[in-house]
Amino acid sequence: MGFIELKQVTKNFGDLQVIKPLDLEIKDGEFTVFVGPSGCGKSTLLRLIAGLEDLTSGSIQIDGREASQDAPAKRGLAMVFQSYALYPHMNVYKNIAFPLKMVGMDKDAIDKKVRKAAEVLNLNDYLERKPAQLSGGQRQRVAIGRAIVREPSAFLFDEPLSNLDAALRVGMRLEISELHKRLNTTMIYVTHDQVEAMTMADRIVVMNHGVIEQVGTPLELYRNPKNLFVAGFIGSPKMNFIEGSWAQAQGAHSVGIRPEHISITAEQSEWKGVVKMAESLGSDTFLHIQDSGVAETLTVRADGEKSFNRGQEVFLKPKKESLHLFNEKGERQ
Amino acid sequence: MMAPAVILLLGWMLAPLTTTLYFSFKKYLPLRGGDLGWVGFDNYVRFVTSSSFWPSVYTTLIIVGFVLAITVIFGVLLALLLDQPMWGQGIVRILVIAPFFVMPTVSGLVWKNMFMDPINGILAHLWRFFGLQPLEWLSQFSMGSIILIVSWQWLPFATLILLTAIQSLDREQLEAAEMDGANNTKRFGYIILPHLSRAITIVILIQTIFLLSIFAEIFVTTAGAFGTKTLTYLIFQRVLESQNIGLGSAGGVYAIILANIVAIFLMRIVGKSLDAKES
Ligand SMILES: Nc1ncnc2c1ncn2[C@@H]1O[C@H](COP(=O)(O)OP(=O)(O)O)[C@@H](O)[C@H]1O
Ligand SMILES: [Mg+2]
Numbered sequence: 001m002g003f004i005e006l007k008q009v010t011k012n013f014g015d016l017q018v019i020k021p022l023d024l025e026i027k028d029g030e031f032t033v034f035v036g037p038s039g040c041g042k043s044t045l046l047r048l049i050a051g052l053e054d055l056t057s058g059s060i061q062i063d064g065r066e067a068s069q070d071a072p073a074k075r076g077l078a079m080v081f082q083s084y085a086l087y088p089h090m091n092v093y094k095n096i097a098f099p100l101k102m103v104g105m106d107k108d109a110i111d112k113k114v115r116k117a118a119e120v121l122n123l124n125d126y127l128e129r130k131p132a133q134l135s136g137g138q139r140q141r142v143a144i145g146r147a148i149v150r151e152p153s154a155f156l157f158d159e160p161l162s163n164l165d166a167a168l169r170v171g172m173r174l175e176i177s178e179l180h181k182r183l184n185t186t187m188i189y190v191t192h193d194q195v196e197a198m199t200m201a202d203r204i205v206v207m208n209h210g211v212i213e214q215v216g217t218p219l220e221l222y223r224n225p226k227n228l229f230v231a232g233f234i235g236s237p238k239m240n241f242i243e244g245s246w247a248q249a250q251g252a253h254s255v256g257i258r259p260e261h262i263s264i265t266a267e268q269s270e271w272k273g274v275v276k277m278a279e280s281l282g283s284d285t286f287l288h289i290q291d292s293g294v295a296e297t298l299t300v301r302a303d304g305e306k307s308f309n310r311g312q313e314v315f316l317k318p319k320k321e322s323l324h325l326f327n328e329k330g331e332r333q
Numbered sequence: 334m335m336a337p338a339v340i341l342l343l344g345w346m347l348a349p350l351t352t353t354l355y356f357s358f359k360k361y362l363p364l365r366g367g368d369l370g371w372v373g374f375d376n377y378v379r380f381v382t383s384s385s386f387w388p389s390v391y392t393t394l395i396i397v398g399f400v401l402a403i404t405v406i407f408g409v410l411l412a413l414l415l416d417q418p419m420w421g422q423g424i425v426r427i428l429v430i431a432p433f434f435v436m437p438t439v440s441g442l443v444w445k446n447m448f449m450d451p452i453n454g455i456l457a458h459l460w461r462f463f464g465l466q467p468l469e470w471l472s473q474f475s476m477g478s479i480i481l482i483v484s485w486q487w488l489p490f491a492t493l494i495l496l497t498a499i500q501s502l503d504r505e506q507l508e509a510a511e512m513d514g515a516n517n518t519k520r521f522g523y524i525i526l527p528h529l530s531r532a533i534t535i536v537i538l539i540q541t542i543f544l545l546s547i548f549a550e551i552f553v554t555t556a557g558a559f560g561t562k563t564l565t566y567l568i569f570q571r572v573l574e575s576q577n578i579g580l581g582s583a584g585g586v587y588a589i590i591l592a593n594i595v596a597i598f599l600m601r602i603v604g605k606s607l608d609a610k611e612s
Binding site: 050051052071072073077078079081082083085086087088089098099102103146150 | 503505506508509510511512513514515519523524527528530
């Protein structure tokens with residue numbers, strides 16, 4: 001079981017309220033991702049759940065039991081830190097065995113569990129090595145192994161992939177997702193990278209300045225962002241925002257439209273602009289358009305087969321049924 | 334490019350060593366005839382067979398051993414304490430470091446006259462306040478007193494090195510251990526102490542080098558009486574009080590040998606304990 005409920009949780013550091021009153025339910029077995037820009041309070045929220053920080057007010061319940069006052073070890077949660085926080089003087093085996101040793105498990109039982117975890121994580125050949133002798137990806141796996149053996153009711157990850165290079169990151173992303181499928185345990189995963197959030201999450205919690213902007217599945221957030229912040233944060237390249245008379249004509253203060261919802265037409269249509277830059281990804285080409293008269297630059301997705309030149313004039317047609325309309329407060333209307 | 338520096342350094346170290354070796358094979362009595370020629374190993378034999386030799390080695394080792402133990406144990410405790418966030422941290426830290434800046438001679442005199450004096454010392458007043466007979470520290474508890482004074486001097490050094498080491502410990506490791514169910518004692522034993530092991534080694538090695546040659550603290554307090562005659566002090570007496578340079582030089586060579594034995598011995602056990610912890 002790993003059902004976590006936050007009620008009116010706040011956290012102050014001195015005078016600074018880092019987490020504003022906040023409610024959140026994390027369902028058992030769900031892969032939840034906290035995503036938001038750096039400094040928005042994701043780590044703080046995770047550490048509150050872990051018990052590494054004390055709540056300023058509010059309460060945290062784990063599996064229906066009040067846990068706000070419990071020591072971290074009592075909450076039955078395991079955490080994987082950004083720095084991995086491996087114990088440098090212990091070898092891989094001892095690192096993974098550490099939590100079991102702390103609860104006083106007997107040696108044979110520990111050995112069985114450690115070897116099983118090492119098997120699952122492909123660490124069998126490295127059990128005698130010290131963390132310093134491992135690659136980034138291997139260290140990451142040791143940290144995960146140390147979390148797995150405890151059989152926690154939920155795993156907490158704080159930007160676990162941010163110290164890895166791009167290629168490894170994609171690999172580890174898959175491994176963590178597969179781990180989640182196999183264990184079916186609640187996982188809370190913190191990242192500032194919306195691509196990680198979109199690809200891994202069952203549910204995404206978008207945070208900004210200590211408040212939750214929106215909670216939903218990746219596609220819900222992509223298709224129906226509740227406000228300008230979520231609209232701009234989710235999706236790459238970013239959604240285009242248009243204000244002014246054209247937006248007013250659509251009956252909104254500002255209008256958002258994703259790059260794939262603007263098509264390039266042969267004849268004169270709604271908008272016209274000049275290609276400033278073409279980013280070719282092979283399958284798609286993203287055009288940065290200037291002088292469209294509606295926004296400073298528009299990003300438009302075009303077919304990767306076609307070629308575009310700098311300075312070329314193009315006609316653009318927004319897909320009217322895919323517009324996102326926002327009022328003056330930036331809320332979806 | 335390195336050569337001049339190396340040569341200078343070698344000369345710097347070798348000059349006194351060769352002089353000591355040279356004189357140790359001579360009968361040299363400055364006030365009673367000066368250089369009286371080569372005597373082979375006579376000085377060495379005389380120095381070891383003197384009844385003061387083994388007691389002085391023993392005294393040296395006792396002082397070094399106790400001071401090391403006291404400064405390391407209390408140094409770790411103080412460092413842990415100073416690492417805690419607290420009010421007036423800066424001032425407290427400076428106060429803790431202060432004894433290190435007091436010259437050994439001065440600190441020896443201060444301890445002797447202000448604290449340990451059996452009539453006017455602060456400790457004597459304290460004892461009388463509790464209705465007890467004041468102790469004659471430097472005669473009744475001579476070794477304990479010397480160990481106390483020297484420990485007081487070296488504790489700041491140990492504390493400072495250990496505090497820096499504690500502050501370099503990654504907080505996430507402690508948090509990970511906390512989540513793994515390690516209580517305060519276990520976090521200390523499994524995470525903090527192993528992290529400090531290298532700093533402790535450094536403290537032990539550096540202090541040993543200096544402690545083997547402590548002199549001023551003994552000179553101004555007991556003057557080597559009451560069983561506080563260390564090897565260094567014995568050499569001093571041979572050279573200056575007995576005016577026997579040759580004999581003193583032989584003692585100096587023994588002191589070098591002792592220092593090396595102690596250093597190798599310490600490296601061995603400390604190195605082993607490091608290996609054992611890391612495996
Ligand atoms: N221990 C602390 N003391 C004071 N301020 C803190 C502390 N930890 C975090 N903060 C502040 O709280 C805010 C949120 O931090 P954090 O939760 O680490 O952000 P994120 O993980 O989303 O990047 C930041 O402005 C940070 O400076
Ligand atoms: Mg963070």
